[in-house]
Amino acid sequence: MYIFSYTNVYILSKIKGVIKMQMQGTISQWGNGKAVRIPKKYLDFLGLEENDAVEISLSENTIMIKPTEHKPKSLKELFQGYEGDYKCTEWDTGVPVGREIL
Numbered sequence: 516m517y518i519f520s521y522t523n524v525y526i527l528s529k530i531k532g533v534i535k536m537q538m539q540g541t542i543s544q545w546g547n548g549k550a551v552r553i554p555k556k557y558l559d560f561l562g563l564e565e566n567d568a569v570e571i572s573l574s575e576n577t578i579m580i581k582p583t584e585h586k587p588k589s590l591k592e593l594f595q596g597y598e599g600d601y602k603c604t605e606w607d608t609g610v611p612v613g614r615e616i617l
Contacts, residue, residue, distance in 0.1 A: 536560070553580075 536557060542549045558564070561582055568583045587593035 538554060538557075540551050542551055544550075563569070563582055568586065569580050570583050572579045572581075587595075
């Protein structure tokens with residue numbers, strides 16, 4: 516699979532089962548920081564949306580941005596599929612060590 520678009524310099528190639536995408540971009544001012552725009556095709560490919568958490572790392576002369584593990588966006592999503600029966604219980608936190616109010 517090869518897709519070339521010279522207007523935006525997207526390169527998507529599949530070699531030996533590995534998908535590789537490349538593009539050229541520019542660093543822009545964004546508030547007090549700098550930003551690089553990520554093409555929608557890349558975000559769609561990774562299943563990312565605005566405000567999703569990503570991990571940014573630096574290794575030698577390469578900046579890598581990758582999705583973090585999926586975190587639920589709501590309580591409903593967090594407990595989706597939960598069918599257990601939770602019962603609250605008390606637990607011992609030990610003896611007071613300061614000026615706790617008992």
